[in-house]
Amino acid sequence: MHPKIKFEIKSKKDVETFFAFLRDSKYDNGRSFDWAVLKYHPFFKKFRTKSGFKIENEIVQKYVNDFYNENKNIIKKNINLYEKNWRKKEKIFYKLVNKLFPKDKWPKGQYIAYATMWSMFPRFLEDKTFQIPHKYKDPKYVDAIIAHEMLHFIFYDYFYKNYPKYKTGKHNFLVWHVSEIFNVLVQNSDDWMKVFKIKSMAYPEHEKIVEKLEKKYKIMKLNKTDDLIDDIIKTVKDSQLMQ
Numbered sequence: 001m002h003p004k005i006k007f008e009i010k011s012k013k014d015v016e017t018f019f020a021f022l023r024d025s026k027y028d029n030g031r032s033f034d035w036a037v038l039k040y041h042p043f044f045k046k047f048r049t050k051s052g053f054k055i056e057n058e059i060v061q062k063y064v065n066d067f068y069n070e071n072k073n074i075i076k077k078n079i080n081l082y083e084k085n086w087r088k089k090e091k092i093f094y095k096l097v098n099k100l101f102p103k104d105k106w107p108k109g110q111y112i113a114y115a116t117m118w119s120m121f122p123r124f125l126e127d128k129t130f131q132i133p134h135k136y137k138d139p140k141y142v143d144a145i146i147a148h149e150m151l152h153f154i155f156y157d158y159f160y161k162n163y164p165k166y167k168t169g170k171h172n173f174l175v176w177h178v179s180e181i182f183n184v185l186v187q188n189s190d191d192w193m194k195v196f197k198i199k200s201m202a203y204p205e206h207e208k209i210v211e212k213l214e215k216k217y218k219i220m221k222l223n224k225t226d227d228l229i230d231d232i233i234k235t236v237k238d239s240q241l242m243q
Contacts (some may be wrong), residue, residue, distance in 0.1 A: 001105075001106075002094045002097075002106055003106050003109070003111040003128070004090075004111070005083075005086065005090070005111050005112070005113050005146065005150070006110075006111065006112045006113070007079050007080075007082060007083040007086075007112075007113050008079075008112050008113070008114050008115075009068070009072075009075055009076065009079055009114070009115045010114055010115075011064050011065050011067075011068040013114045013116070013129075013131070014064050014068075014114075014115075014116055014117055014118065014131075015057070015060055015061050015064050017036075017116060017118060017122060017131060018037060018060050018064070018118070019057075019060070020122065021033045021036050021037055021118070021120070021122075022053060025053070027173075032120060033053075035119060035120055036118040036119055036120035037118055037119075039119055040119055041063075041117075041118075043063060044063075047059075064117065067117050068117070071117075071134065074134070074135060075115050075134045075135070078115075078133075078134060078135050078136075078139065079115050079132075079134075081139055082113070082132060082139065082142045082143075082146075085139065085140060085142065085143055086142075086143055086146055089143050089147075089195060089196070092195050093147055093150070093195070096191060096192060096195065097150075097151065097154060099191075100186065100225050101154055101158050101225065104154060104157070104158050104161075106153070106154055106157075107128065107153060107154070107157040108128075109127055109128020109129070109153065110127050110128055110129050111128050111129070111150075111153075112128075112129045112130075113129075113130055113131070113132050113146060113149075114129060114130070114131045114132070115131070115132065115133075115134045116131035116132065116133060116134060117134050118131075119133070121133060121145055121149070123149045123152050123153070125152075125153065125156055128153050130146075130149035130150075132145055132146060133145070138198075140197070140198070141198050143196055144187065144196045144198045144200060147187065147192075147196060148183055148187060148200060151183050151186065151187070152179055152183065155179050155182060155183070156175070156179060158225075159175065159178070159179070159229065162226070163229070163233075173242075174233075174236060174237070174242060177206065177236045177241055177242075178229065178232050178233055178236055180202070180203060180206060181202070181206050181209055181210060181213070181232050181235075181236070182228065182229065182232055183200060184200045184201075184202045184206065184210050185210060185213055185214060185217060185228065185232075187199070187200035188200055188210075188214065189217070205241060208239075209232075209235050209236065209239060209241075212235065213228075213231060213232065213235065216231075
């Protein structure tokens, strides 16, 4: 059995995500917060001070609620379209995933895709929820975003069961690198490209590793998941990412 994704609109979720981006900004020098929030919502720039970013929950809540009220029709229209598009691809998606993880069951969770006004689309491993854009210039690309986040859920579950030594918090950053590189390599493989048509974009710091491993696995094919994961782990450890 595989999960059936629910598609929902909840402004409260975007308030929570705002503060999640803000908390995580200490790990990437604010890169994600800048990309996700400030790029298209410069209103928030005035709350950045020399001593940090200071803003009250009520201010964020009002801004988000106003945005959702002003754009409710287009958000609803797009979310309905994204769900319709996904239903056409979900069966083949699960078949592709089954080739990677043939003996694994999907981990328990809510599996809800929430709309987001922010320009990055986070996932939440604890409850298996994630976010998709409230609008996108190419609506079909949202299928690839959904596939990306869903692939993360089963990857993390598989990885921690089969590589238990990486379960401790000190390895979180390493596992994040491995998971993102794994997703890009898988989603850009021939079998996945035939379905989704659109390449997955690597983070800038992963581009050289992806390019190196793509050349190798174009020949080897992505038919041995553990070999691929082992290769990514070694390449990440040997790179400057963990230095």
